[in-house]
Amino acid sequence: MRVRGRAWKYGDNIDTDVIIPARYLNTSDPKELAKHVLEDLDPEFRSKMKPGDIIVAGENFGCGSSREHAPLAIKAAGVSCVIAKSFARIFYRNAINIGLPILEAPQAVDRIETGDELEVDFSSGEIRNLTKGEVYRANPFPDFIMEIIKAGGLVEWAKRRLKG
Amino acid sequence: MTLVGKLLNAKPGEAVIRKVDLVYAHDGTMPLIIEAFNRIFNEVRTRAYIFFDHVYPAPTVKVANLHREIREFAKIHGIPVVEGKGISHQLVVELGLAEEAKIIVGGDSHTPTLGALGVFAVGMGATDVAIALGLGKIWLKVPESIAVLLDGSPREYIMASDVMIHLITSLKDREMSYNAIEFFNVPFSFDERLTLTNFSVEANAKTAIIGEEYEGGGYSDEITIELDSLPPMVAKPFSPANGVSVEDVEGTKIDQVFIGSCTNGRFEQIKRAAEILDGEQVNVRTLVAPASINVYRRMIEEGLVRILIDAGVVILPPGCGPCLGRHMGVAGDNEVILSTTNRNFRGRMGSPKAEIYLASPVTAAVSALYGEITNPEGEL
Numbered sequence: 001m002r003v004r005g006r007a008w009k010y011g012d013n014i015d016t017d018v019i020i021p022a023r024y025l026n027t028s029d030p031k032e033l034a035k036h037v038l039e040d041l042d043p044e045f046r047s048k049m050k051p052g053d054i055i056v057a058g059e060n061f062g063c064g065s066s067r068e069h070a071p072l073a074i075k076a077a078g079v080s081c082v083i084a085k086s087f088a089r090i091f092y093r094n095a096i097n098i099g100l101p102i103l104e105a106p107q108a109v110d111r112i113e114t115g116d117e118l119e120v121d122f123s124s125g126e127i128r129n130l131t132k133g134e135v136y137r138a139n140p141f142p143d144f145i146m147e148i149i150k151a152g153g154l155v156e157w158a159k160r161r162l163k164g
Numbered sequence: 165m166t167l168v169g170k171l172l173n174a175k176p177g178e179a180v181i182r183k184v185d186l187v188y189a190h191d192g193t194m195p196l197i198i199e200a201f202n203r204i205f206n207e208v209r210t211r212a213y214i215f216f217d218h219v220y221p222a223p224t225v226k227v228a229n230l231h232r233e234i235r236e237f238a239k240i241h242g243i244p245v246v247e248g249k250g251i252s253h254q255l256v257v258e259l260g261l262a263e264e265a266k267i268i269v270g271g272d273s274h275t276p277t278l279g280a281l282g283v284f285a286v287g288m289g290a291t292d293v294a295i296a297l298g299l300g301k302i303w304l305k306v307p308e309s310i311a312v313l314l315d316g317s318p319r320e321y322i323m324a325s326d327v328m329i330h331l332i333t334s335l336k337d338r339e340m341s342y343n344a345i346e347f348f349n350v351p352f353s354f355d356e357r358l359t360l361t362n363f364s365v366e367a368n369a370k371t372a373i374i375g376e377e378y379e380g381g382g383y384s385d386e387i388t389i390e391l392d393s394l395p396p397m398v399a400k401p402f403s404p405a406n407g408v409s410v411e412d413v414e415g416t417k418i419d420q421v422f423i424g425s426c427t428n429g430r431f432e433q434i435k436r437a438a439e440i441l442d443g444e445q446v447n448v449r450t451l452v453a454p455a456s457i458n459v460y461r462r463m464i465e466e467g468l469v470r471i472l473i474d475a476g477v478v479i480l481p482p483g484c485g486p487c488l489g490r491h492m493g494v495a496g497d498n499e500v501i502l503s504t505t506n507r508n509f510r511g512r513m514g515s516p517k518a519e520i521y522l523a524s525p526v527t528a529a530v531s532a533l534y535g536e537i538t539n540p541e542g543e544l
Contacts, residue, residue, distance in 0.1 A: 013403060017509040017510065017511055017512045018509060018511060021489065021511045021512075022192075022489050022490050023489055023494075023514070026224060026227055026230070028195045028199060040510050040511040040516035041510070060368060064273065065272075066271060066272055066273040066287045067192070067193065068193075068196050068291060069196065086339065086341065087341075088341060089341045089370055090273060090288060090289055093289060094292075097291035098291060155200050155204055155294075158204055158295075159203065
């Protein structure tokens, strides 16, 4: 499974309040939530990003509230993947549970800049920076996590297994 | 062996499946939990509770309809819904739901508050909570624990919040995400002990717990905090890990003070604030929200409500109040808020252009009198 898109780079400790502020939590509709994703951090992100684009960030991405609205908003906006140096614990589980691919790759984050064209191969953990002509490695997902992401999340994955 | 290891009956690093003794969530996270639950399960297979605390009473039609949806789900599954009686974490304590529990899952990041009762309590997202409801079990990776030993006695105006802003700031460059914090030698009252475990979430800890006797052994690290020399602390915008001594920010003009929340809305904390405001007048908008209806009742019985309203304070109904910026005291553009809550992220309490400082109820109350951040040790 591969994705390709431009990088949007941010710093450390991107919290769930800036990913999707509580003032927009009057709905669980992912499309509605996606309209405001990262609005308080980068007001231009939503209007300028294209489907497939990739968020790249520093340490502790997704810290703060347990709101699953945060990875839902990112996924529904069309972001294909989040690459960070590290993820906050609840966000990490939430992202996989709803089928948003996330990768920990500290060296990649140090090198990537906003606007770089990236290609990510989830099965090998390889991140190609097509703009800079560089290749970085992330730890690939264990098979069962890859299956959950491919299924579109833990609920769909569990449903299929119950049926099978 | 760590307390977490004892409760989970496993070693740090092991992945285990465990039965859950209680699952609870609130009006903020329930709608997504219901969606995930209904896609897989028909039946709730654990003890469950729902609390309306985040946005209650409903300020908009949309929220009112979300509340209706939650009530309907709760009715089908026979889950008690506790509406408007206070904050989930506080009510779990007051209703005795944590008694005899070992493992609690909450659909809120501040669930580790209950660790003050010696429970392994962990916050999870909607899908994980739905699975805990449907299976009555969860999978967990047993975290490493660091021991935090409190040494000496705090000075008169030092509260649990000051200890935590100091601790969170000192841990900010550490990878804490898969660690638990275990506190020992805690000289604080019951109400204040809950602040220690509650606030530990902002150090990115997976959970926190308070123990009695420190035995050592099995801990990844040991940190001692000298309470005698700890000054009142303030966390500057936009992180609880931006802690400084109150002296460094003294004189910062403020537009609103909020005293309350799962961090500092218990009786003793509001009492400490009321003692400072007794017979005085606040010089800035000041909001107080009791953490529960029981706290509110005691405030009435012991005369705190009269003291507060005479001082010009607005008393809000029990619940989360303006902590998460959805109602009852939302921050406007360019306003400066001093709050006794646990998060001061950008946009947390309303406008992304507002600045939020965090402090203890004592520091917040004395600052409310002067309309600027004030050192309680200098002024009282």
